[in-house]
Amino acid sequence: MLAESILDTIGNTPLVKLVRFSPKPGVNVYAKLEGQNPTGSVKDRIAIYMIRAAEASGELTPDKTVLEPTSGNTGISLAMVCRAKGYRLLCVLPDNVTQEREALLRAFGAEVVYAENATSTNAAVFKAQRMLEADPGTYFMPYQYGNANNPRAHYETTGPEILRDLPETDVFVAGLGTGGTLTGAGRYLKDNRPGVKVIAAVPHPGDLVQGLRAIEEGFIPPVLDESVLDGRIVVDSVSAFRMTKDLMEKEAIFAGISAGAVLTVALRTAARLERGNIVALLADGGWKYLSTGLWSRDYGESPEETRGKIWW
Amino acid sequence: MAIEVKVTGSMQKAIGGRKSVEAQGRTVGAVIDDVDKRHPGFKDLLMTDGQIHRFVNVYLNDEDVRFLRQLDTQLKDGDVLSVLPALAGG
Numbered sequence: 551m552l553a554e555s556i557l558d559t560i561g562n563t564p565l566v567k568l569v570r571f572s573p574k575p576g577v578n579v580y581a582k583l584e585g586q587n588p589t590g591s592v593k594d595r596i597a598i599y600m601i602r603a604a605e606a607s608g609e610l611t612p613d614k615t616v617l618e619p620t621s622g623n624t625g626i627s628l629a630m631v632c633r634a635k636g637y638r639l640l641c642v643l644p645d646n647v648t649q650e651r652e653a654l655l656r657a658f659g660a661e662v663v664y665a666e667n668a669t670s671t672n673a674a675v676f677k678a679q680r681m682l683e684a685d686p687g688t689y690f691m692p693y694q695y696g697n698a699n700n701p702r703a704h705y706e707t708t709g710p711e712i713l714r715d716l717p718e719t720d721v722f723v724a725g726l727g728t729g730g731t732l733t734g735a736g737r738y739l740k741d742n743r744p745g746v747k748v749i750a751a752v753p754h755p756g757d758l759v760q761g762l763r764a765i766e767e768g769f770i771p772p773v774l775d776e777s778v779l780d781g782r783i784v785v786d787s788v789s790a791f792r793m794t795k796d797l798m799e800k801e802a803i804f805a806g807i808s809a810g811a812v813l814t815v816a817l818r819t820a821a822r823l824e825r826g827n828i829v830a831l832l833a834d835g836g837w838k839y840l841s842t843g844l845w846s847r848d849y850g851e852s853p854e855e856t857r858g859k860i861w862w
Numbered sequence: 863m864a865i866e867v868k869v870t871g872s873m874q875k876a877i878g879g880r881k882s883v884e885a886q887g888r889t890v891g892a893v894i895d896d897v898d899k900r901h902p903g904f905k906d907l908l909m910t911d912g913q914i915h916r917f918v919n920v921y922l923n924d925e926d927v928r929f930l931r932q933l934d935t936q937l938k939d940g941d942v943l944s945v946l947p948a949l950a951g952g
Contacts, residue, residue: 593952624952671950694952727951752919755870755949768917768948782919782926784946808951 557634560587560594561707565715565829570800571817576825579816580716581797582708585805585835589626589654592708592833593694596730597627599703600692601635610690615640617689619678621671621727622651623834624694629658640689642678644671650838670755671727672769694728695771701734709738712829719746720826723816725808725833726750726782729774735831736778747780751815753808754786783818785811791844793817794836798845806834807844865893865937869945876904890920891933893943908945917948 553559563586568579584592604610615638618628625641632639639660643652645667655662665677675695682691694700708731712719722739724731736748787807794810797803809832816830836845868882877883878901887893898905907915913932914920920927921944927935937943 621951671952675950695950725951730952753949753951754944755946768915769950770916770948771950771952776928779929781929784919784921784924784926784944 555634556588557598557631560598562711563587565712566801566803568797568801568803568813568830571797571813571820573817573820577820577823577828578826579813579820579828579830581801581803581805581809581813582712582829582831583803583805583835584831584833585809585837587627589623589630589658590835590837591623591627591806592731592831593623593627594630595703595707596694596697596700597624597631597692599699600694600697601628601631601637603697603699604690604692610637612636614690615688617678617682617691618642618694619665619671619674620694621674622647622655622838624728625660625662626651626654626658628692629655629660632660633658642674642681644674648838649841654838675769694730694773695769696773698773700728700730700773701737701775704731704734705738706734708831709735709742712739713742716827716829717743718827719743719829721747721749721816721819721823721828722831723749723751723812723819723828724831725812726752726774727808727833728771730771731831731833733773733775733778737775740778747819748778749815749819750779750782751808751812752782752784753790753811754784756787783815785814789814795845798836803832804836804845805832806836807839807842808833863888863937863939865939866942867893867897867945868942871947873904873907873945876907877901888937889933890922890927890935890937890943893937894933919946919948920944921946 563583565580565582572578587594617640619642629639641660641662643664645664665674682689732750739746790807790810793814794807812830816828863886865885866882867885885893885896887896
């Protein structure tokens with residue numbers, strides 16, 4: 551593979567059969583390894599789509615600072631794109647992300663501000679919106695939660711890659727963060743292979759991430775089209791951690807913690823099928839979670855360091 | 863028909879500061895009504911215009927009831943309903 555720029559290496563991730571996770575003959579589970587993208591997550595796909603579209607429309611000019619609320623991955627992807635293209639980037643993070651996320655952002659040259667007392671990404675979204683309103687001439691906000699180029703990236707790349715590699719896909723499982731992956735890839739799959747089921751995996755917020763102070767602080771990303779979904783399954787942290795570790799032990803695949811949640815849902819779906827092919831999209835690699843000690847300890851409960859951390 | 867209803871965050875105030883409460887009912891809707899009888903205001907927090915508030919997801923064990931039969935989703939003894947806020951990621 552010869553590329554003119556790191557930005558040309560985004561996408562075309564491998565789809566790997568998980569032989570040891572396929573529960574019975576005729577039911578197969580495949581993992582789409584988005585950790586193989588240049589910054590190690592699926593978000594590279596939307597970062598390049600959102601920035602290119604804003605350049606084309608004239609919304610993003612060299613004098614603007616790119617401003618984005620993120621729990622980490624989208625920020626890191628934007629940081630790569632902005633560094634490659636010469637834009638300044640400011641990311642608004644909730645205050646409980648893993649240390650690797652901030653370290654990576656800074657390595658790529660991004661600036662970081664934290665949303666005060668924010669244990670959820672929702673609060674980072676609201677803070678970034680206030681910053682933009684206060685100073686609209688300074689910033690361009692891609693706003694992954696409401697930018698049509700987020701699901702479009704998946705409609706035009708992720709979805710087609712899946713059907714190219716596995717035309718007989720029957721079920722697609724991915725994590726729900728912005729809804730972009732599920733909406734875009736899910737819609738493409740349904741448009742081109744009627745009968746495909748699309749299932750969302752969501753993290754259980756747990757006891758320490760106390761949820762929201764009020765219902766009004768809830769947030770449904772505008773890009774999420776719930777009509778694409780056939781189901782939504784919540785996965786607790788301990789199950790996600792265990793499955794992430796299992797994936798390493800059984801298939802030698804080093805994936806992030808949300809991958810464990812997605813795989814948990816994929817295997818549950820697999821157990822209910824007589825025949826079929828399930829594609830689980832694993833959003834990132836494990837690198838950004840090494841500080842959790844996940845792979846090097848034996849535990850029954852979630853380790854202290856991972857409680858209350860955002861890993862989605 | 864004992865159903866455990868688990869809640870997080872601000873919802874805990876509505877059930878006396880606890881994380882869960884036991885309730886009776888054959889459907890999701892009936893269980894919500896039963897909790898509301900003992901903890902008035904619970905239903906108003908959870909529902910709007912007769913439907914589950916869009917910022918709230920109610921899971922039967924681990925499946926969102928919106929993709930089952932919503933308030934009419936049938937329950938069996940020992941089922942757990944979890945009320946969770948809609949949270950963004952990314």
